[in-house]
Amino acid sequence: MSSRVVSAELRVRYAETDQMGVVYHANYLAWCEVGRTEFIRAAGRSYASLEADGVMLAVSEMGIRFRSPARYDDLIRVDTTLRDVRSRSLVFDYSIVNRESGALLVTAHSAHVPLGSAGQVIALPADVRQWLLAARDE
Amino acid sequence: MSSRVVSAELRVRYAETDQMGVVYHANYLAWCEVGRTEFIRAAGRSYASLEADGVMLAVSEMGIRFRSPARYDDLIRVDTTLRDVRSRSLVFDYSIVNRESGALLVTAHSAHVPLGSAGQVIALPADVRQWLLAARDE
Amino acid sequence: MSSRVVSAELRVRYAETDQMGVVYHANYLAWCEVGRTEFIRAAGRSYASLEADGVMLAVSEMGIRFRSPARYDDLIRVDTTLRDVRSRSLVFDYSIVNRESGALLVTAHSAHVPLGSAGQVIALPADVRQWLLAARDE
Amino acid sequence: MSSRVVSAELRVRYAETDQMGVVYHANYLAWCEVGRTEFIRAAGRSYASLEADGVMLAVSEMGIRFRSPARYDDLIRVDTTLRDVRSRSLVFDYSIVNRESGALLVTAHSAHVPLGSAGQVIALPADVRQWLLAARDE
Numbered sequence: 001m002s003s004r005v006v007s008a009e010l011r012v013r014y015a016e017t018d019q020m021g022v023v024y025h026a027n028y029l030a031w032c033e034v035g036r037t038e039f040i041r042a043a044g045r046s047y048a049s050l051e052a053d054g055v056m057l058a059v060s061e062m063g064i065r066f067r068s069p070a071r072y073d074d075l076i077r078v079d080t081t082l083r084d085v086r087s088r089s090l091v092f093d094y095s096i097v098n099r100e101s102g103a104l105l106v107t108a109h110s111a112h113v114p115l116g117s118a119g120q121v122i123a124l125p126a127d128v129r130q131w132l133l134a135a136r137d138e
Numbered sequence: 139m140s141s142r143v144v145s146a147e148l149r150v151r152y153a154e155t156d157q158m159g160v161v162y163h164a165n166y167l168a169w170c171e172v173g174r175t176e177f178i179r180a181a182g183r184s185y186a187s188l189e190a191d192g193v194m195l196a197v198s199e200m201g202i203r204f205r206s207p208a209r210y211d212d213l214i215r216v217d218t219t220l221r222d223v224r225s226r227s228l229v230f231d232y233s234i235v236n237r238e239s240g241a242l243l244v245t246a247h248s249a250h251v252p253l254g255s256a257g258q259v260i261a262l263p264a265d266v267r268q269w270l271l272a273a274r275d276e
Numbered sequence: 277m278s279s280r281v282v283s284a285e286l287r288v289r290y291a292e293t294d295q296m297g298v299v300y301h302a303n304y305l306a307w308c309e310v311g312r313t314e315f316i317r318a319a320g321r322s323y324a325s326l327e328a329d330g331v332m333l334a335v336s337e338m339g340i341r342f343r344s345p346a347r348y349d350d351l352i353r354v355d356t357t358l359r360d361v362r363s364r365s366l367v368f369d370y371s372i373v374n375r376e377s378g379a380l381l382v383t384a385h386s387a388h389v390p391l392g393s394a395g396q397v398i399a400l401p402a403d404v405r406q407w408l409l410a411a412r413d414e
Numbered sequence: 415m416s417s418r419v420v421s422a423e424l425r426v427r428y429a430e431t432d433q434m435g436v437v438y439h440a441n442y443l444a445w446c447e448v449g450r451t452e453f454i455r456a457a458g459r460s461y462a463s464l465e466a467d468g469v470m471l472a473v474s475e476m477g478i479r480f481r482s483p484a485r486y487d488d489l490i491r492v493d494t495t496l497r498d499v500r501s502r503s504l505v506f507d508y509s510i511v512n513r514e515s516g517a518l519l520v521t522a523h524s525a526h527v528p529l530g531s532a533g534q535v536i537a538l539p540a541d542v543r544q545w546l547l548a549a550r551d552e
Contacts, residue, residue: 014313014323015162015306019155019210021533025473026153026443030291033440037290037349047290048349059439063477069533072157073313073324119435119483152451152461153444159395163335164309167302168429175428175487185428186487197301201339207395211451211462257297257345291440293433295486300429348433 003081004138008038009099012074022069028106029062032094035078036110039092043135055128056119057090057112064108068098075099082136087123089113090132141219142276146176147237150212160207166244167200170232173216174248177230181273193266194257195228195250202246206236213237220274225261227251228270279357280414284314285375288350298345304382305338308370311354312386315368319411331404332395333366333388340384344374351375358412363399365389366408417495418552422452423513426488436483442520443476446508449492450524453506457549469542470533471504471526478522482512489513496550501537503527504546 010031018024040047047057070076077099083091089111096106116122124132148169156162178185185195208214215237221229227249234244254260262270286307294300316323323333346352353375359367365387372382392398400408424445432438454461461471484490491513497505503525510520530536538546 011310013306014156014309015164017157018152019157019159020470020472021157024153025476026440026447029440029443030289033290034287037287046349056434058434058483059480061477061479062439063475065475066473069472073322149448151444152447158332158334163338164302164305167305168427171302171428172425184487194296196296196345197342199339199341200301201337203337204335207334211460290432291438294428295431295433295435297433302429 002138003083004042004136006035006039006042006080008035008078008080010034010076010078012070012072012076014072017072020069022071025064025066028064028066028070028096028108031076031078031096032062032080032092032108032110035080035094036092038078039080039082039135043131045131050128054117055122055125056115056117058115059110060089060113061111062108064106066106068103068105070096070098070105076105082132083109085124085129085132085136087129088121090124140276141221142180142274144173144177144180144218146173146216146218148172148214148216150208150210150214152210155210160209163202163204166202166204166208166234166246169214169216169234170200170218170230170246170248173218173232174230176216177218177220177273181269183269188266192255193260193263194253194255196253197248198227198251199249200246202244204244206241206243208234208236208243214243220270221247223262223267223270223274225267226259228262278414279359280318280412282311282315282318282356284311284354284356286310286352286354288346288348288352290348293348296345298347301340301342304340304342304346304372304384307352307354307372308338308356308368308384308386311356311370312368314354315356315358315411319408321407326404330393331398331401332391332393334391335386336365336389337387338384340382342382344379344381346372346374346381352381358408359385361400361405361408361412363405364397366400416552417497418456418550420449420453420456420494422449422492422494424448424490424492426484426486426490428486431486434483436485439478439480442478442480442484442510442522445490445492445510446476446494446506446522446524449494449508450506452492453494453496453549457546459545464542468531469536469539470529470531472529473524474503474527475525476522478520480520482517482519484510484512484519490519496546497523499538499543499546499550501543502535504538
């Protein structure tokens with residue numbers, strides 16, 4: 001049994017560059033969020049519907065290694081896997097690559113805590129946890 | 139009777155530049171919002187408290203002229219005036235200048251419609267309208 | 277002879293929302309830039325290559341009407357047309373719509389001045405002007 | 415001998431919030447960059463002048479713990495220290511706190527590699543290294 005990898009694609013926007021001539025580093029975090037959104041959709045449910053049902057996945061920790069820069073107009077692929085699902089935490093892993101050259105640009109992970117609609121920490125509802133555990137593996 | 143001008147200051151962040159080596163144009167709109175926030179605060183009330191009381195001022199239209207670029211680490215001053223207050227619309231004007239050279243960088247205006255907490259268009263509450271009309275003039 | 281319309285598609289990112297629960301207004305300008313990039317590509321050349329050849333199209337003026345809000349995870353279509361090409365100015369028009377409902381969200385235009393690689397105003401090179409004039413019409 | 419702490423202050427912009435009603439997590443990275451800029455300025459030199467002299471400090475790695483959310487209009491303080499300076503790497507540490515309540519919001523670190531103006535990895539020039547080492551400690 002291996003981990004499910006979900007790929008999302010995007011093209012670098014001018015708005016995402018900085019005066020170093022490459023993508024500003026904080027923007028890769030928004031791309032990880034795009035990857036996470038597509039992982040959850042590929043698993044059969046949208047994150048938007050999860051929030052509508054009162055479950056938010058707040059980011060509690062991130063680690064990011066910036067290996068090679070992305071540039072304006074590059075085609076980018078974000079590969080997302082779900083490393084771990086527990087009642088009070090989830091961890092996603094990301095690889096961001098240049099889709100044309102295949103060069104690895106960024107590796108990252110994000111940890112999340114489930115919050116209820118009032119912003120309080122909650123245990124992940126059992127059905128959501130089962131669904132995510134099933135989604136984690138192919 | 140002349141218009142009240144409220145000045146806000148900020149320093150250009152690296153994140154706000156693009157690969158042209160200057161501030162990415164959309165970021166000036168966020169600076170206008172900083173100017174608007176400080177105008178409302180100077181008038182005696184915070185926009186945060188206005189939203190907490192169920193009045194949001196959604197942006198309905200903007201016009202912006204980009205005259206000269208701002209650069210990383212420049213000190214910027216945003217001068218904001220309130221041009222007009224009606225029951226279903228407000229208009230703010232902005233001048234964005236380099237605080238050190240005095241160069242005019244951007245002129246802009248924004249029109250707003252009052253929304254209630256469910257996102258519906260509302261008439262500006264009479265007390266808010268009176269308070270803003272008083273704030274408009276020195 | 278009618279104007280060529282080039283469509284670009286994107287999905288609203290969580291990063292693009294604000295606490296009003298809708299897309300923060302300044303982000304529509306970055307979407308216009310996505311539309312402009314795709315218009316230029318559809319016309320047979322990338323804006324990245326244009327910049328590499330020493331021609332930048334700096335934004336000199338924008339007007340935007342915000343008609344209806346976009347929300348997280350919405351599918352968006354940006355329709356771009358080139359209104360006018362002169363030696364020292366270009367004007368693009370944009371319609372931003374919800375791709376699923378067809379609702380019109382934003383209409384906007386942007387004016388641009390050609391800059392050389394040192395940031396000085398230049399006349400649009402004759403070949404670039406001819407190429408853009410041809411691209412304007414179907 | 416203890417580490418020098420340099421504090422930078424800012425106020426949360428509406429643009430920095432997301433539909434969860436709090437600051438979008440990637441924006442804290444831009445605040446770290448504000449802290450880094452002010453640390454370098456407090457040490458007697460601006461990062462802008464360092465770049466003008468052909469030394470860029472590219473971000474190679476970041477780790478961030480999100481402990482408590484910042485909200486629109488909050489006053490924020492970013493406390494920055496320089497943990498380590500080597501010829502091919504620097505590490506900064508950050509604490510982001512709510513200036514009024516004192517609540518700790520975020521802790522983070524960033525590692526950097528020195529790049530020359532063509533984007534190539536370089537050794538930190540000896541004078542810059544000495545100057546930063548002196549700046550690290552009070």
